[in-house]
């Protein structure tokens with residue numbers, strides 16, 4: 381280890397805050413034994429709930445708190461650098477309980493503090509922090525981009541960055557020092573008592589993994605937020621989970637930008653629209669429907685059609701493919717009154733991508749009841765895809781006429797893809 | 813029946829609808845980005861920003877006005893689950 385590096389070495393000690401910039405302290409907590417977060421994320425070495433304290437010449441601000449079970453450790457760190465009666469400002473960048481668990485107790489201990497939340501957070505505050513008994517509801521002030529709170533010689537400025545990853549999320553910028561308190565943005569689940577990105581273990585995969593599961597569904601909001609953050613002088617980014625980014629903080633903006641562009645370039649070809657057809661088939665009947673649908677769809681100029689047997693692939697690349705496609709058709713036989721599991725596995729993997737404006741369709745062969753197609757259509761609609769062409773079912777082996785109907789189905793779907801092109805006017809009756 | 817055009821600028825798509833249609837009916841079918849919670853004008857989740865054609869939507873009710881106020885709506889924000897389309901307009905999620 382170089383001398384310079386060992387000088388910068390810090391290790392979070394119980395009951396002690398860690399200074400991350402002059403007059404700015406980390407007062408968060410470590411949760412090293414956590415192995416899954418919010419049900420949807422695995423956490424191989426736990427996580428941290430980062431909270432911060434900023435001392436100004438006239439008042440002290442606390443930015444975010446911690447999960448309820450960790451409140452005592454948070455208060456101990458806070459008390460090592462400030463008195464409760466000095467706290468005049470509490471900022472919540474995000475109301476999820478991993479950051480608001482300790483808030484009610486903090487409000488009790490710091491009665492002179494005012495609470496600052498984003499404009500979209502008000503209804504959540506009421507639902508998450510319901511007053512008990514004769515407690516008064518929290519008083520708060522809502523803030524948006526450009527609003528400022530003065531701490532005397534330093535200023536907190538707010539950035540409205542909604543849907544990263546809840547409607548209420550915002551970032552807070554300490555103007556004079558170039559510190560961005562970014563909330564869950566730029567965070568990751570990585571627990572390391574060395575706290576800073578230049579000292580922690582290699583957590584790059586955790587950073588990307590967090591993005592993929594938490595931020596990816598909101599790519600357009602991520603890009604909007606980056607536009608707000610980019611012009612700022614950035615000495616340090618202080619997120620609510622994982623390492624504090626003091627070494628080349630701008631690299632995380634670059635990485636977010638990279639991760640927010642589609643996995644494949646926007647279009648296979650500038651003028652072409654993309655339809656992906658997936659199917660499962662035990663005896664080949666749904667497969668033959670799929671081939672005929674593709675043949676029909678391919679007749680439409682400007683639509684590129686791709687056909688995949690779900691049985692032959694992993695989910696993740698298929699999810700990437702769907703992210704950059706315009707339409708998705710799913711074929712499943714009906715087995716025991718349902719579509720088959722790989723179809724549901726694919727559909728339940730789509731929550732991580734933005735499906736806005738895409739078209740969906742369903743088809744399949746069946747024996748006597750044929751529920752699968754309708755169930756898939758309902759699910760597609762539930763995921764907010766538009767289903768412009770009614771699902772197509774064929775009893776057992778498709779006849780030549782039925783294969784013609786499949787080609788028609790493909791043509792109609794391709795027609796809807798072309799007519800639904802951006803800028804064109806669609807009739808309400810055709811929305812399905 | 814009178815028709816009107818509503819454009820969802822986030823997905824850049826325009827739909828020709830019968831006058832009187834609620835924004836929510838169109839936006840859900842076309843998969844625009846406006847998000848819905850209670851669907852009955854109470855939660856404020858569906859707040860949208862009207863970029864053009866503000867006067868081509870039905871007037872907000874007293875209740876909608878209250879919810880908009882509580883959610884710090886800016887000028888020309890409306891609840892998509894409440895507003896009905898009377899003439900051409902352009903909207904996006906607030």
Ligand SMILES: Cc1cc2nc3c(=O)[nH]c(=O)nc-3n(C[C@H](O)[C@H](O)[C@H](O)COP(=O)(O)O)c2cc1C
Nearest residue numbers: 417418419420421476477545546547593594848849
């Ligand atoms: C990663 C994540 C994403 C969420 N997405 C949504 C959502 O899209 N819509 C919604 O209504 N609530 C959403 N929520 C909020 C949860 O439904 C809410 O916190 C709920 O109270 C959790 O219930 P539980 O305590 O039973 O887990 C989300 C929560 C998390 C952690």
Ligand code: FES
Nearest residue numbers: 849851855856893
């Ligand atoms: S969805 Fe709740 S107010 Fe419109």
Ligand SMILES: [Fe+2]
Nearest residue numbers: 474476545564
């Ligand atoms: Fe969160």
Ligand SMILES: [Fe+2]
Nearest residue numbers: 476478564620
């Ligand atoms: Fe979080």
